[in-house]
Amino acid sequence: MKAKNIEEGFFKILMIISAFVVVGSFFLIVGTIVVKGAPAMSWDLITKVPSGGFFLGGEGGVLNAIIGSFYIAAGSSLLALLISLPVVIYINAYLPKRSWLGNLTRMGYDVLFGIPSIVYGAFGFTLMMYLGMRASLLGGIIAVTLLVIPIMIRTMDEVIRTVPNELYEATFSLGATRLETAWVILRQVAPGIMTAILLAFGRGIGDVASVMFTAGFSDNIPTSLNDPTATLPLAIFNQLSSPYEDVRAKAYASALILTIFVLIISVLARLLSKRFSKNKV
Amino acid sequence: MNIRLLKDKIAGRTMLVLTLLSILIAVLVAWGLFYRSLPLLENYSLSDLLTSSAWKPEKGEFGFLGFIMGTLWVTAIAIIIALPLCLLVSIYLSEYAHPRLRKFIVPVVDLLSGIPPVLFGVWGVLFIIPLIQDDIAPHFAENSAGYSVLAGGIVLAIMIFPLLITLFLEVFSAVPRDMLNASLSLGATPWQTVKKVLLKKAMPGMIASTVLAISRAFGETIAVLMVCGGNVPGIPHSVFDSGYPLPVLIANNFGETFSIPLYDSALLFAALLLFVIIFIFNAISRIILVRVKKKIE
Numbered sequence: 001m002k003a004k005n006i007e008e009g010f011f012k013i014l015m016i017i018s019a020f021v022v023v024g025s026f027f028l029i030v031g032t033i034v035v036k037g038a039p040a041m042s043w044d045l046i047t048k049v050p051s052g053g054f055f056l057g058g059e060g061g062v063l064n065a066i067i068g069s070f071y072i073a074a075g076s077s078l079l080a081l082l083i084s085l086p087v088v089i090y091i092n093a094y095l096p097k098r099s100w101l102g103n104l105t106r107m108g109y110d111v112l113f114g115i116p117s118i119v120y121g122a123f124g125f126t127l128m129m130y131l132g133m134r135a136s137l138l139g140g141i142i143a144v145t146l147l148v149i150p151i152m153i154r155t156m157d158e159v160i161r162t163v164p165n166e167l168y169e170a171t172f173s174l175g176a177t178r179l180e181t182a183w184v185i186l187r188q189v190a191p192g193i194m195t196a197i198l199l200a201f202g203r204g205i206g207d208v209a210s211v212m213f214t215a216g217f218s219d220n221i222p223t224s225l226n227d228p229t230a231t232l233p234l235a236i237f238n239q240l241s242s243p244y245e246d247v248r249a250k251a252y253a254s255a256l257i258l259t260i261f262v263l264i265i266s267v268l269a270r271l272l273s274k275r276f277s278k279n280k281v
Numbered sequence: 282m283n284i285r286l287l288k289d290k291i292a293g294r295t296m297l298v299l300t301l302l303s304i305l306i307a308v309l310v311a312w313g314l315f316y317r318s319l320p321l322l323e324n325y326s327l328s329d330l331l332t333s334s335a336w337k338p339e340k341g342e343f344g345f346l347g348f349i350m351g352t353l354w355v356t357a358i359a360i361i362i363a364l365p366l367c368l369l370v371s372i373y374l375s376e377y378a379h380p381r382l383r384k385f386i387v388p389v390v391d392l393l394s395g396i397p398p399v400l401f402g403v404w405g406v407l408f409i410i411p412l413i414q415d416d417i418a419p420h421f422a423e424n425s426a427g428y429s430v431l432a433g434g435i436v437l438a439i440m441i442f443p444l445l446i447t448l449f450l451e452v453f454s455a456v457p458r459d460m461l462n463a464s465l466s467l468g469a470t471p472w473q474t475v476k477k478v479l480l481k482k483a484m485p486g487m488i489a490s491t492v493l494a495i496s497r498a499f500g501e502t503i504a505v506l507m508v509c510g511g512n513v514p515g516i517p518h519s520v521f522d523s524g525y526p527l528p529v530l531i532a533n534n535f536g537e538t539f540s541i542p543l544y545d546s547a548l549l550f551a552a553l554l555l556f557v558i559i560f561i562f563n564a565i566s567r568i569i570l571v572r573v574k575k576k577i578e
Binding site for chain 2: 004005007008011012014015016018019021022023025026028029030032033036083086087089090091094101104105107108110111112113114115116117118119120121122123125126127146149177178179180199202203205206207208209212213233236237240251252255258259262263265266267269270
């Protein structure tokens with residue numbers, strides 16, 4: 001056997017092992033959380049707010065944190081959509097294909113996409129102190145919005161850029177304005193936009209560092225934008241640092257809840273983007 | 282003027298303003314962090330802050346070296362683990378794997394990227410910490426509680442798998458197929474083709490991707506906080522030492538300790554440091570990646 005064939009086989013085996021490690025790590029993480037979380041799972045955990053002394057092993061659940069996370073993720077996704085949609089429409093339908101402003105915007109959001117959430121959290125908190133706000137639902141929504149805008153813009157832009165030029169030309173030749181063209185394009189990529197929203201939502205529901213100072217923590221379900229609110233990831237983090245075994249077990253169960261949410265969102269987002277690619281003109 | 286044209290114009294102007302304003306967010310963040318770090322920078326020289334490891338805020342000593350070293354250790358371990366694995370997986374997916382297998386692996390990698398940091402942290406505590414404590418550390422005759430830079434590095438490595446693999450696959454797909462086929466038709470084995478053609482051609486993009494992954498690892502906070510065990514600032518001396526990276530410094534102390542003078546300024550300086558480093562790393566690698574992409578178009 002020639003040396004080159006031995007080398008070939010050796011690296012092929014290495015590659016297969018690596019693929020197993022990478023794919024296995026996902027199943028190992030989810031598996032560990034399921035195995036540890038399932039025994040501590042209870043109906044109370046999902047339907048009750050914490051009672052007094054919850055972190056000392058008291059009764060109750062994490063409903064406050066589940067609702068809080070949903071509020072923050074939904075609020076910030078909505079806010080981010082309101083900002084992202086015009087930006088994406090502008091750089092695609094209004095600007096010519098190779099404009100410097102479009103490229104600068106894309107580059108800018110690529111870079112912002114990499115800025116860690118702790119920086120947004122620290123900045124958000126500074127901004128809130130400057131405005132005289134206290135840690136609240138609104139503060140959390142603002143910080144998470146900053147975090148998810150780049151995700152949304154980059155995802156939507158990628159999708160819209162796959163729209164063939166002919167579609168633009170067809171609408172323009174029918175006498176449509178750029179704004180009217182934008183609506184046609186948006187309808188064409190609607191599933192892709194849903195994917196972007198879901199990705200932003202998934203990021204918003206799972207992030208801790210951006211909300212730990214800005215949203216605060218509370219045992220109650222927030223009733224107004226000015227109330228501080230608990231979030232599911234932060235609740236997991238707090239429960240896990242407890243010295244009591246009971247409370248840590250609840251942390252595993254809460255982690256299982258979050259895992260289920262996030263996996264549902266990710267799978268939905270993927271299915272939608274698949275549907276989008278089927279609709280190609 | 283036609284009402285439709287008017288609508289088009291007004292919408293256009295509004296969206297232009299929004300686009301410009303939204304880019305300004307980056308400037309605003311940088312300026313805000315810089316402005317709040319000024320009090321610290323006025324009292325200490327930048328080189329002192331970055332080269333001293335004495336961290337005693339109540340005595341007015343702010344040395345960031347311990348935290349910077351903590352960040353570097355964790356990131357280095359993560360890259361050392363993740364880079365070869367991801368490179369091999371990406372080569373496998375782009376050159377070897379059956380399309381059906383690719384259709385299974387790529388979605389799994391996508392799902393992995395959707396898992397929030399806190400869950401990586403929980404998994405690290407449940408799986409990696411006991412593993413290091415009971416199985417790995419004893420072999421090296423070290424007493425470790427498991428909470429260490431090694432644990433942080435392993436968890437971070439898995440967190441950057443999806444980013445690295447996605448970027449590598451993109452870079453590989455930019456290498457012209459003809460070139461690879463030419464090499465194969467001359468009798469080179471697939472691996473020789475990979476080694477001599479694919480990797481050589483893809484090198485700039487691969488370096489850019491790696492830099493991007495490094496900057497992702499730099500800023501990761503909560504998972505690292507949960508498994509690194511950093512409570513006392515200090516420079517780690519072995520992989521089994523606990524570490525206290527920069528983001529963890531901010532997360533642990535921010536918002537509580539504002540009665541000590543300059544403490545909040547110091548923490549925002551840490552945030553500024555992260556922002557600047559990551560911004561530069563990102564900008565450079567994105568520019569390279571855009572160039573690589575342009576070549577195929």
